[in-house]
Amino acid sequence: MTITVRIPAPLRPCTDGADELALEGRTVREVLDRLIASSHGLGERVLAGDGALRPFVNVYVGRQDVRGLQGLDTPVQDGDVLSIVPAVAGGRPERRRA
Amino acid sequence: MSAKDKRLGELKAAIPEVTPREAEALRQRGAALVDVREPDEVAQGSATGALRLVRGFLELRIEDAVPDLDRTVLVMCAGGVRSLFAAEGLRRMGYTDVRSVGGGFTRWKQDGLPVEVPATLDAAARERYARHLLMPEVGEEGQLKLLDSRVLLIGAGGLGSPAAYYLAAAGVGTLGLVDDDVVDRSNLQRQILHTDRDVGRPKVESAREALEALNPAVKVRTFAERLSSANVDAIFDGWDVVVDGSDNFPTRYLVNDACVKLGLPNVHGSIFRFDGQVTVFWPRRPGQPGPCYRCLYPEPPPPELAPSCAEAGVLGVLPGVIGTLEAVETIKLLLGLGDPLVGRMLVYDALRQRFTELELRRDPSCAWCGEGRPFPGYVDYEGFCSARTATSPAKTAT
Numbered sequence: 001m002t003i004t005v006r007i008p009a010p011l012r013p014c015t016d017g018a019d020e021l022a023l024e025g026r027t028v029r030e031v032l033d034r035l036i037a038s039s040h041g042l043g044e045r046v047l048a049g050d051g052a053l054r055p056f057v058n059v060y061v062g063r064q065d066v067r068g069l070q071g072l073d074t075p076v077q078d079g080d081v082l083s084i085v086p087a088v089a090g091g092r093p094e095r096r097r098a
Numbered sequence: 099m100s101a102k103d104k105r106l107g108e109l110k111a112a113i114p115e116v117t118p119r120e121a122e123a124l125r126q127r128g129a130a131l132v133d134v135r136e137p138d139e140v141a142q143g144s145a146t147g148a149l150r151l152v153r154g155f156l157e158l159r160i161e162d163a164v165p166d167l168d169r170t171v172l173v174m175c176a177g178g179v180r181s182l183f184a185a186e187g188l189r190r191m192g193y194t195d196v197r198s199v200g201g202g203f204t205r206w207k208q209d210g211l212p213v214e215v216p217a218t219l220d221a222a223a224r225e226r227y228a229r230h231l232l233m234p235e236v237g238e239e240g241q242l243k244l245l246d247s248r249v250l251l252i253g254a255g256g257l258g259s260p261a262a263y264y265l266a267a268a269g270v271g272t273l274g275l276v277d278d279d280v281v282d283r284s285n286l287q288r289q290i291l292h293t294d295r296d297v298g299r300p301k302v303e304s305a306r307e308a309l310e311a312l313n314p315a316v317k318v319r320t321f322a323e324r325l326s327s328a329n330v331d332a333i334f335d336g337w338d339v340v341v342d343g344s345d346n347f348p349t350r351y352l353v354n355d356a357c358v359k360l361g362l363p364n365v366h367g368s369i370f371r372f373d374g375q376v377t378v379f380w381p382r383r384p385g386q387p388g389p390c391y392r393c394l395y396p397e398p399p400p401p402e403l404a405p406s407c408a409e410a411g412v413l414g415v416l417p418g419v420i421g422t423l424e425a426v427e428t429i430k431l432l433l434g435l436g437d438p439l440v441g442r443m444l445v446y447d448a449l450r451q452r453f454t455e456l457e458l459r460r461d462p463s464c465a466w467c468g469e470g471r472p473f474p475g476y477v478d479y480e481g482f483c484s485a486r487t488a489t490s491p492a493k494t495a496t
């Protein structure tokens with residue numbers, strides 16, 4: 001099962017700049033686990049401590065939000081495209097606010 | 099007998115006539131009343147509820163206004179003569195029940211029937227919006243609707259600049275601009291409302307000048323303040339559509355919450371480096387409700403995980419693409435055209451030059467827009483958006 005994973009620009013520092021990766025897996029969770037294992041620091045940006053998706057990140061299989069399917073247990077098929085889409089606000093530097 | 103009189107005699111024999119009073123009764127029962135007089139005559143007054151289709155373009159435009167060939171059509175001119183010729187033309191097109199209003203608008207007024215002075219475009223407006231007037235989807239009626247519309251733009255920066263510029267050009271009558279920032283030279287790589295001369299000036303002021311220079315008919319209302327829970331209700335009062343071109347999470351959630359509270363469509367765009375997103379959040383869309391921003395992202399990322407263009411940069415043209423798409427969606431919403439981006443998000447990848455469409459889900463248990471839920475009230479947005487990661491509860495539906 002080869003799945004194309006689209007990496008959004010804010011997470012590309014974690015994948016050495018790659019915007020798409022071909023990964024194996026039978027469910028969204030398996031694909032994400034492989035992605036996290038092969039990247040640096042992407043896990044904490046996408047998944048919370050308990051392994052659930054963070055509330056500011058959505059994952060789509062094709063056009064469908066996995067929350068409307070079976071969440072991270074949604075099965076994927078050869079050729080599926082998995083998109084990670086985080087919330088993006090814009091230009092103001094967020095850190096200076098904290 | 100002159101050729102004209104001969105022809106009129108033939109038409110009178112062929113076209114049934116109704117009195118203005120009979121015409122009004124028929125109109126109230128569903129017949130189409132069509133005023134075929136010239137624009138300068140109509141500008142002085144016309145029968146209330148009449149369709150105004152000038153004689154010269156009648157056959158070309160009638161089908162958009164009256165698609166049903168079996169609907170009764172009542173044709174009216176000033177005195178009941180031109181309407182006979184017009185009625186004949188409609189019969190030839192296949193309209194099965196066409197009648198002429200005897201005595202025309204002159205007798206209509208004498209009989210004390212209802213008259214209105216329709217809003218019309220003046221000559222300068224006809225020239226300015228000529229390309230819109232040619233399109234039946236806009237036309238004079240649509241253009242008048244745009245001129246009567248009010249759009250509030252949050253941010254006069256990268257996204258707000260192209261959006262406001264095109265909305266002003268299109269003749270959206272009143273534009274509101276909310277921005278408390280001043281123009282910085284580093285803005286000019288993408289914020290096309292401002293010029294080098296404007297560095298140091300409030301963005302809303304330089305934006306107002308640019309928009310008024312483009313289209314003096316547009317009224318620009320400026321709010322040189324930071325949107326907050328304290329001022330949002332006053333600022334959001336009385337607009338048709340809100341365009342979110344803001345640059346930070348506290349404002350995005352506040353804009354969302356206020357739009358949910360007031361039932362306003364929220365045209366949302368965001369950009370990062372070479373990527374952009376655009377959608378319309380509108381939980382109270384009549385008949386077809388869509389999600390709100392909180393359905394999509396119940397919580398913002400903590401500051402240490404939040405991506406920012408100020409640190410990562412953005413291609414200067416990118417907000418042009420996304421802000422222009424926001425303007426397109428805004429005009430579609432104002433005119434009720436096409437299929438708005440409600441419940442769908444366009445994701446733009448400039449490097450691969452690719453648009454991807456994603457389906458957005460409405461969260462039926464959303465605390466903000468869920469059916470029948472009372473508005474929970476505004477929150478402390480700065481605090482909400484600077485919460486640490488560890489305190490963020492995970493989403494349950496994974």
